[in-house]
Amino acid sequence: MKVLATRRYPGPAFEELRDAEVGSLSAPRDGVEAVIVANEPVPLDVLPSLLLVANFGVGYDRIDVAACAARGVAVTNTPGVLDAATADLTLALILAVRRRLVEGDRLVRSGAWRGSWSEGFLGRDVTGAKLGIVGLGRIGSAVARRARGFELRVLYTQRTRIETDLGEFRELDDLLRESDVVTIHAPRTAETDGLIDDRRLALMCDGACLVNTARGEIVDEAALVRELVSGRLHAGLDVFAHEPDVPAELLELPNVVLTPHIGSATVETRAAMTRLVVDNILAFERGEPLLTPVAP
Numbered sequence: 160m161k162v163l164a165t166r167r168y169p170g171p172a173f174e175e176l177r178d179a180e181v182g183s184l185s186a187p188r189d190g191v192e193a194v195i196v197a198n199e200p201v202p203l204d205v206l207p208s209l210l211l212v213a214n215f216g217v218g219y220d221r222i223d224v225a226a227c228a229a230r231g232v233a234v235t236n237t238p239g240v241l242d243a244a245t246a247d248l249t250l251a252l253i254l255a256v257r258r259r260l261v262e263g264d265r266l267v268r269s270g271a272w273r274g275s276w277s278e279g280f281l282g283r284d285v286t287g288a289k290l291g292i293v294g295l296g297r298i299g300s301a302v303a304r305r306a307r308g309f310e311l312r313v314l315y316t317q318r319t320r321i322e323t324d325l326g327e328f329r330e331l332d333d334l335l336r337e338s339d340v341v342t343i344h345a346p347r348t349a350e351t352d353g354l355i356d357d358r359r360l361a362l363m364c365d366g367a368c369l370v371n372t373a374r375g376e377i378v379d380e381a382a383l384v385r386e387l388v389s390g391r392l393h394a395g396l397d398v399f400a401h402e403p404d405v406p407a408e409l410l411e412l413p414n415v416v417l418t419p420h421i422g423s424a425t426v427e428t429r430a431a432m433t434r435l436v437v438d439n440i441l442a443f444e445r446g447e448p449l450l451t452p453v454a455p
Contacts, residue, residue, distance in 0.1 A: 160178065160192045160193050160210075160211075160440060160443070160444045161178045161180075161190050161191050161192050161193070161208075162176050162178060162179040162180070162191070162192070162193045162194070162195065162440060163179075163180055163181075163182055163184070163188060163191045163193070163194045163195070163206075164179055164180070164181050164182075164194070164195040164196075165181070165182075165183070165184060165194070165195065165196050165197065165199060166181060166197070167181050168195060168215055168429075168432075168433040168436065169426070169429040169430055169433055170429060170430030170431070170432075170433040170434060171430070172430070172433045172434040172436075172437040172438075173433050173437065175437055175441070176437060176440065179195075184196070184199070184201065184202055184205070184206070185202070185205070186205065187205040187206075188205060188206055189207055189208060190208050191206050191208055191209060192208055192209065192210045192211065193209070193210060193211040193212075193213060193440050193443070194206065194209065194211075194212055194213070195213045195214075195215060195436055195440075196212065196213075196214055196215065196222070197214070197215040197216055198214060198215075198216050198218050198219055198220065198221045198222065199221055199222070200221050200222065200223070201222055201223070201227070203223075203226060203227065203230055203232065209230070209232050210231070210232060210233065210443070211232065211233050211234075211235070211439075211440065211443050212227055212232060212233070212234045212235070213235050213436045213439050213440055214234065214235060214236040214237070214436075214453070215237060215432055215433065215436050216236060216237060216241075216423070216432070217236055217237060217238050217241060217346075218236075218346060218347060218373075218374060219234065219236050219453055220346070220347040220348070220374065220376075222234060224453055224454075224455045225455045227455070228455035233443065233449060233452060234452070234453040234455075235436070235439040235449050235450070235451050235452055235453060236451055236453050237431075237432045237435045237436060237451065238297060238451055239297060239451075240428060240431040240432055240434075240435055241298075241422070241423035241428050241431075241432060242297045242298050242301045243301060243428070244422065244423050244424070244425045244427075244428040245298050245301075245372055245422035245423055246298055246301035246302045246304075246305055247305070248372055248397060248418070248421065248422050249298075249302050249305075249342050249344075249370055249372050249422075250302065250305050250306075250309075252370045252372070252395025252396075252397065252416055252418070253285060253290075253340055253342070253368065253370055253395065254285060255395060255416045256340075256368045256370070256393050256394065256395045256414075256415075256416050257282055257283045257284070257285050257288070257340070257368060257393075258282040258283075258285070259280065259282045259413075260416075261416050262280075262413050263280065266280070283339070283366070285309050285311065286309055286310045286311070287310060287311070287312070288311055288312070288339040288340060289311070289312045289313075289314060289337055289338045289339045289340070290302075290303075290306050290311040290312065290313050290314065290338060290339070290340050290341075290342065291314045291315070291316070291329070291334040291335065291337065291338030291340065291341040291342070292313060292314070292315040292316070292326060292342055292344060293315075293316055293317075293331065293334070293341065293342070293343045293344060293345055293354075293355075294315075294316075294317050294343065294344040294345035294346075294373070295315040295316075295317050295321070295323065295325065295326065295344070296317075296344060296345075298344045298372075298373075299315065299317075299342075299344035300325055302342060302344065303315070303325040303326050304325065311340075312327075313325060313326030313327070314326055314327050314328075314329045314334050314337060314338060315327070315328060315329070315334070316328065316329050316330060316331045316334045317345070331354075331359070332359065332362055335355075335359055335360075335362040335363050336362050336363070336364070338363070338364075338367065339364070339366075339367055339368065340367065340368045340369075340370060341363065341367065341368070341369050341370070342369075342370040342371075342372070343355070343369075343370070343371045343372070343373045343374075343377055343378070344372070344373055345373055345377060346373070346374070347373070347374035347376050347377055351374075351377050352376050352377065353376070353377070353378075353379050354377050354378075355369070355377060355378040355379065355383075356379040356382060357379055357382035357385075360378075360379070360382050360383060360386050360392070361386075363386075363392060365391050365392075366391075366392075366393070367392055367393070368392070368393040368394060368395065369383065369392060369393075369394045369395075369396075370394070370395040370396075371394070371395075371396050371397065371398055372397040372398060372422045373398060374398055375396075375398040375399040375400040375401070375402065376400050378400075380399065380400040380401075380406065381406075384406050384408050384409060387408075387409060387412055387414060387415055388408050388412065390414060392414070393414040393415065394414070394415045394416070395415075395416045395418075396409075396415065396416070396417055396418070397418045397419075397420055397421060397422055398420055398422075399420075402420060403419070405417060435450065435451060438450055439451060
């Protein structure tokens, strides 16, 4: 198969593609049968020979899956292999915000630290806090399992209540009211776009923390900025509504930890993602079932 990739994807598996080119999707490309994208729009009109879109990542909200299906183009993604890395980052953000790690780092580097104790430089305990998980799927469940080690009390919400020992079910509004930390692990869909709006942010208790490693569009970003500027809430944000643009108001706030969409950004995880992308392409080429197909 002739493959067009929007970048050179990490890991040795990429080299197994026998006819792969790195380039742009913007110009007409006859003969390209598969494209590898990282949740990017795919212009079907300039790819007349396209048969497969292999998405590097779990989220595929920027790919028109219905339009692909109508054209007979299959779509795959990379679920499972990035659960651990994203869950690890979620816990890192929770710890960084609750224990004010970034503020402490800046204090030391600036030379403003005086004495052996930082008087008044108080964070909040992680142990014993209530953690509200929005979306108890693969990544949300991985976060819940890690939370046990920190003795967090886990609450969860999602469309369908399930029987699980990972946490206690709450309706979304109740979860927001009760939780000291809320972490988002839902996919971006028409239903979840703007799910955490100004009314729901107002339900969170003073001093609570919002962590988002899912999609920036799930939160009303302007409303969140207002809450953070006021100092009422804290946040650990790995995703934003208009990436790579980050609201300027957040850049100097002490109550926000910002990371550049690195949920899956480890050497091992990114290589595993490429492995799954390539395995889907090779399976398609051999006429075998796709490993991780996306349904329209």
